[in-house]
Every structure is written in structure tokens, then in C-alpha cells.
Amino acid sequence: MMAATILGNLAQKQGWIGGWADLGGAVLPVNEPATGELMAEVALANPADVRRAAKAAREAQCAWASLPFLDRAAIFRRAVVVLEREQEELASWIVRETGGILPKAQFEIGSVINLLHEAAAMLTQPRGLILPSNEGTLSYARRVPHGVVGVISPFNFPFLLSARALLPALATGNAVVLKPDPRTPVSGGLLHALLFEAAGLPANVLQVLPGEADAGESLVTDPDVTMISFTGSTAAGRRVGELAGKHLKKVALELGGKNSMIILDDADLDAATSCGAFASWMHQGQVCMSAGRHLVHEKIAAEYVKRMTEKAKHLPVGDPYRENVALGPLITAKQVEKVTRIVTESVAAGARLQAGGTAKGLFYSPTVLDGVTPGMAVFREEIFGPVVAVTTFSTDEEAIQLANDTEHGLSAGIISNSLMRARAIAERLNVGLVHINDQTVQDDGLMPMGGRGSSGNGSRHGGPANWDEFTQWQWVTYKNAPPPYPF
Known part of the structure; x- marks a missing residue:
């Protein structure tokens, strides 16, 4: 069963860099908030681990983006099958690790199942536009992946909020380095590693690195990471935005609210x-x-x-x-x-x-x-x-x-x-x-989710916004022959 597999891997103090591998040597305890009981121990990533993971993701990204689109879609569909089969045990883990009630854990899993279907469907959607052009020229714009997306996710809905960025980032041809909150490293990260391992995702396309603030800052500044998706507090988001801006990276910030x-x-x-x-x-x-x-x-x-x-x-x-x-x-x-x-x-x-x-x-x-x-x-x-x-x-x-x-x-x-x-x-x-005529806590994964002001930088996750966030436009022209120029 998947939960037993997780516990077995965690007992070996392993992390996920393209497969189960030792990290820098430090150990992160996973404690149950309700009882204080030690549930597991996982490897705690350091900046050197982040550098290694980002480099491996960069090297794997082109092959992943070039894989036939139906083959990529099939991976997301296989992940659905695994998740539906194992959802009862995974829900129990999420309850214990996050301190949330069972319906909340079930909502997370059900939402991720929907997002996996959406990710598969993205691969059959149009990814470009034919633009006006003169005779003898073909001009079009196409959506291309950023390259490597760094995802930093929070503790409160860890399985869902990691998936909200992870899945569309993968679907649009990016590789991903995921750093879950150190308070929920399994629900927010290693569950996804196990899920995609079972679904047959190629090696190194997904890296999962539980880590503290030093690992997060290394992820934001790493030269092989071209976009950051951060969900968390406004204070931490300001720091992420500052570092990402300094390194001229696209950054999506989904922050706190009042x-x-x-x-x-x-x-x-x-x-x-x-x-x-x-x-x-x-x-x-x-x-x-x-x-x-x-x-x-x-x-x-x-x-x-x-x-x-x-x-x-x-x-x-x-x-x-x-x-x-x-x-x-x-x-x-x-x-x-x-x-x-x-x-x-x-x-x-x-x-x-x-x-x-x-x-x-x-x-x-x-x-x-x-x-x-x-x-x-x-x-x-x-x-x-x-x-x-x-x-x-x-x-x-x-x-x-x-x-x-x-x-x-x-x-x-x-x-x-x-x-x-x-x-x-x-x-x-x-x-x-x-x-x-409804309350404030709403999220179905199919709408553009995000805030204004100190709640975010105008970025959005979900539905039609995913193409905007996780790809960029590339303009391409074809001509029958090179035109003459005056010099």
C-alpha cells in the first residue's frame, strides 16, 4: 500500500532528487500536531541539494517537453488511478500530519484528482495563435515553458496547494523543483514524488526537497530555476519577491488575506x-x-x-x-x-x-x-x-x-x-x-485564484490562468526567402 511505502522510504531518511537518494545528512522530524507523536523522519535539504536538484531538472526538462503530448497526458491519467486507489490511506496521513479533519483531507485528495484530469486535458489544448502577416510570411505566437519552475508550498492544504502549481507546470512542459513546508514535508511533497514515481514520470523532471528557509532562498536564486511559484505568508512572500526580482525571474505570489x-x-x-x-x-x-x-x-x-x-x-x-x-x-x-x-x-x-x-x-x-x-x-x-x-x-x-x-x-x-x-x-x-451568498473559503481549481495588494502580485493559479503563469509567448516567423535590406 502507498502509505506503507511512504513510511518505509521515510524510515531510510531519504529525499527525492530524481529518485530516492540521500541528501545533505540533516534529519527533519515529522510530528503529529494532535499528539506530538513522531510519525516519520525525512531528509532535510540544504542549499547544495537544491543546486544539484535544479541542475538535474534543467537537464531533464527539454526531453520532457519534447515527449509526445499524449504520452505526457497518460502519465497524469495513471496518477489519477493510483491516487483513487490509495486515497483512504493517504487521507489518514494528511489528517495526522496537518491536524485537519477527515473531510478536509478528502477535499484535498478529490481536488488533486480533478487537477490531474485538468493537467492531462491541457495537453490537448491549442498552444498558439496565427498572427496577421504579409504574403510569403507565416507569423505565429506559441506558448513555451519557462524551463524549471520552483514551487514553495504551505502547510495548511499541503497536498492540494503543492499540486495547484506542480501539475500545470509539468503539463506545460516545465520541470519542477518542489520545496514543501517543513511542517508538512510528506503531504506537501513526498506524496507527490511517490505518486509520479508510480505513474511513470521520467527521472529528474520532478525534484522534491523538504527544507527550511535557506533551501527556499537557494531555490529562488538558483541559476537553473527560471520561475518561482510561492504560496505562504505575506512577510515571506515579500522576501521571495525581492530575491526573484533581483535575479530577473518570473514570480507568482499567493499570500495572506484579511x-x-x-x-x-x-x-x-x-x-x-x-x-x-x-x-x-x-x-x-x-x-x-x-x-x-x-x-x-x-x-x-x-x-x-x-x-x-x-x-x-x-x-x-x-x-x-x-x-x-x-x-x-x-x-x-x-x-x-x-x-x-x-x-x-x-x-x-x-x-x-x-x-x-x-x-x-x-x-x-x-x-x-x-x-x-x-x-x-x-x-x-x-x-x-x-x-x-x-x-x-x-x-x-x-x-x-x-x-x-x-x-x-x-x-x-x-x-x-x-x-x-x-x-x-x-x-x-x-x-x-x-x-x-456564500463564504470566503472557495477553491475549485478551475478558476483564476489569487489576490491583490499584500495578498499577491496579481498572479493567478487555476483554469485559464495556468497558461499565463507557467508559459511565455514566443513569436515565430517563416518566410519563403530572406528579404533584401538596404545595408
């Missing part, structure tokens, strides 16, 4: 609280699209807070692998400390704690704060924890101003029985994603 749920006074409160609870508490709020602000019309705010508080008090928190719970642990003690600080500072500044606000180990209770104002930490900072922060407004104009009062611009949700009113608000929000 997203708003806007609840209008004509909203169905049952639907609104259901959407709002999911938007802030799904995966303990550790999602870039989580609702960090609940902007609620003053006429219904008291009832909204009351209903949300009741939900918070009855949602079970615990070990998602061994118990039937709604919320699992946060990823690390450092993250618990951050959430605790933001909540504590906000209460000291005048916010009212209606539910939660307590931690037991890595388990943080679903929390509700009301009376939140724009000067408070919980209004301004990305929380990445299970906190509903309620701010009231009196007019639609005020709701728009509050929602746009942030450097971020990722996602928004609007709940209203008046679609035209909600649409008028949506059109004035500075976000990359907006959902009317």
Missing part, C-alpha cells in the same frame, strides 16, 4: 451564521481565505453574535484522527501564541469575548469577539486561528470602507436577499475573489 464576510440587514441569519462559522473555523481558521472580519449590519448584529456564540460553545475540538471533531489542533505552539496574543490584545482594547479564547496545548477553542473596531489587532492582523471577529456597520458605504480598510485583497463573501444590492457592493471591493 478577508471580510459582509452580512447585510436583509440576510437570512441561519444561512449567514452557517457561512460565517465555516469561513472562520474551517481548518481552525488556518486558510488564507478565512474570514478575518465579520462585518454585520447593526440591526442584526446582536442576534448574529448570539447565534455564532451558541455554535462556538457546541463545536467539538480534539484529535481529528481518533475523535469525531469539528476542529483539530493548530499547526504549532508558535501559532497558538500568535492567536492568543491577538485575542488578548483585542480584549484589552475593548473587544468583548463571547466564546472561546482559550488554548489547551495546540487546541484553540472556537472564539467569538464582538465590539471589534478598526484599531484592534484582531481587525488588522491575519489571525490564522479559529476567531470570529464582529464589527458593525450602518450603511452599505460603511461596509465597503471597512472591508477595503486593509493592505490585503484576497477574498470576500456577501450575504443578502437583494442580489443587486450585494452585487453593487461586490463591484467596489478590492479583492481577487468575491462570493455573493
Whole structure:
């Protein structure tokens, strides 16, 4: 079974550079957040490993791009077969390594299956345009791969968010060096190595290197890596963007968010609280699209807070692998400390704690704060924890101003029985994603996903955006004979 194969390989402390191979010698422990149990040990890549992997990927890329397109498509389809066969065991691993509940792990796997189908389908799509030209000349533009794409992926949805860049990058003819987050090196990286090994991907086209910041910086600056796709915090993204710009590399940044749920006074409160609870508490709020602000019309705010508080008090928190719970642990003690600080500072500044606000180990209770104002930490900072922060407004104009009062611009949700009113608000929000009568955490892999401002640099993943991100235009002309020139 695949999970057993993973554990066997991890026990040998191996990494993946075109195949199972020893890395620099350091060991990275993989611990289960819910229990602290050591699940496995994997090799920790260093800058020398990155250099070796990037060079091997560069050497393999041309042959991969030249492989007949149906042969390449078949590899993605075989990966689907393997993933569908092994999904139950892989979901269990993802639950344990990430601290997420089982439906979240199943969503990741189902989404990656869809993305594999999409990657295979990309290979039968047109990749160029015939351009206007004079008689005797053929002029066209075609999409060509960048070469080697470096992918740096996060811990929260590691299997899915690695795949979101990895699969279209491969499909468009690039080789890939993937550096998963060191907190989830298996779900974010080595699972993909195993999957494509089983599917028959040629050697060296994919490299997987679990590593810390030094490995990440080496990947961004490596001369054989021509594009970087980074998903993670805004602070880390600024550093990646700085280094990539210095080395004149294309960079796609999908960063943090301070997203708003806007609840209008004509909203169905049952639907609104259901959407709002999911938007802030799904995966303990550790999602870039989580609702960090609940902007609620003053006429219904008291009832909204009351209903949300009741939900918070009855949602079970615990070990998602061994118990039937709604919320699992946060990823690390450092993250618990951050959430605790933001909540504590906000209460000291005048916010009212209606539910939660307590931690037991890595388990943080679903929390509700009301009376939140724009000067408070919980209004301004990305929380990445299970906190509903309620701010009231009196007019639609005020709701728009509050929602746009942030450097971020990722996602928004609007709940209203008046679609035209909600649409008028949506059109004035500075976000990359907006959902009317739905919540903020949305991702189907078929749409252009990305943010504005400090949520990203305008890059997009998914659907039609994949050709834009993972290829570049090349102009080609053919003439019957060379033309004469005056000198």
C-alpha cells in the first residue's frame, strides 16, 4: 500500500532528487500536531541539494517537453488511478500530519484528482495563435515553458496547494523543483514524488526537497530555476519577491488575506451564521481565505453574535484522527501564541469575548469577539486561528470602507436577499475573489485564484490562468526567402 511505502522510504531518511537518494545528512522530524507523536523522519535539504536538484531538472526538462503530448497526458491519467486507489490511506496521513479533519483531507485528495484530469486535458489544448502577416510570411505566437519552475508550498492544504502549481507546470512542459513546508514535508511533497514515481514520470523532471528557509532562498536564486511559484505568508512572500526580482525571474505570489464576510440587514441569519462559522473555523481558521472580519449590519448584529456564540460553545475540538471533531489542533505552539496574543490584545482594547479564547496545548477553542473596531489587532492582523471577529456597520458605504480598510485583497463573501444590492457592493471591493451568498473559503481549481495588494502580485493559479503563469509567448516567423535590406 502507498502509505506503507511512504513510511518505509521515510524510515531510510531519504529525499527525492530524481529518485530516492540521500541528501545533505540533516534529519527533519515529522510530528503529529494532535499528539506530538513522531510519525516519520525525512531528509532535510540544504542549499547544495537544491543546486544539484535544479541542475538535474534543467537537464531533464527539454526531453520532457519534447515527449509526445499524449504520452505526457497518460502519465497524469495513471496518477489519477493510483491516487483513487490509495486515497483512504493517504487521507489518514494528511489528517495526522496537518491536524485537519477527515473531510478536509478528502477535499484535498478529490481536488488533486480533478487537477490531474485538468493537467492531462491541457495537453490537448491549442498552444498558439496565427498572427496577421504579409504574403510569403507565416507569423505565429506559441506558448513555451519557462524551463524549471520552483514551487514553495504551505502547510495548511499541503497536498492540494503543492499540486495547484506542480501539475500545470509539468503539463506545460516545465520541470519542477518542489520545496514543501517543513511542517508538512510528506503531504506537501513526498506524496507527490511517490505518486509520479508510480505513474511513470521520467527521472529528474520532478525534484522534491523538504527544507527550511535557506533551501527556499537557494531555490529562488538558483541559476537553473527560471520561475518561482510561492504560496505562504505575506512577510515571506515579500522576501521571495525581492530575491526573484533581483535575479530577473518570473514570480507568482499567493499570500495572506484579511478577508471580510459582509452580512447585510436583509440576510437570512441561519444561512449567514452557517457561512460565517465555516469561513472562520474551517481548518481552525488556518486558510488564507478565512474570514478575518465579520462585518454585520447593526440591526442584526446582536442576534448574529448570539447565534455564532451558541455554535462556538457546541463545536467539538480534539484529535481529528481518533475523535469525531469539528476542529483539530493548530499547526504549532508558535501559532497558538500568535492567536492568543491577538485575542488578548483585542480584549484589552475593548473587544468583548463571547466564546472561546482559550488554548489547551495546540487546541484553540472556537472564539467569538464582538465590539471589534478598526484599531484592534484582531481587525488588522491575519489571525490564522479559529476567531470570529464582529464589527458593525450602518450603511452599505460603511461596509465597503471597512472591508477595503486593509493592505490585503484576497477574498470576500456577501450575504443578502437583494442580489443587486450585494452585487453593487461586490463591484467596489478590492479583492481577487468575491462570493455573493456564500463564504470566503472557495477553491475549485478551475478558476483564476489569487489576490491583490499584500495578498499577491496579481498572479493567478487555476483554469485559464495556468497558461499565463507557467508559459511565455514566443513569436515565430517563416518566410519563403530572406528579404533584401538596404545595408
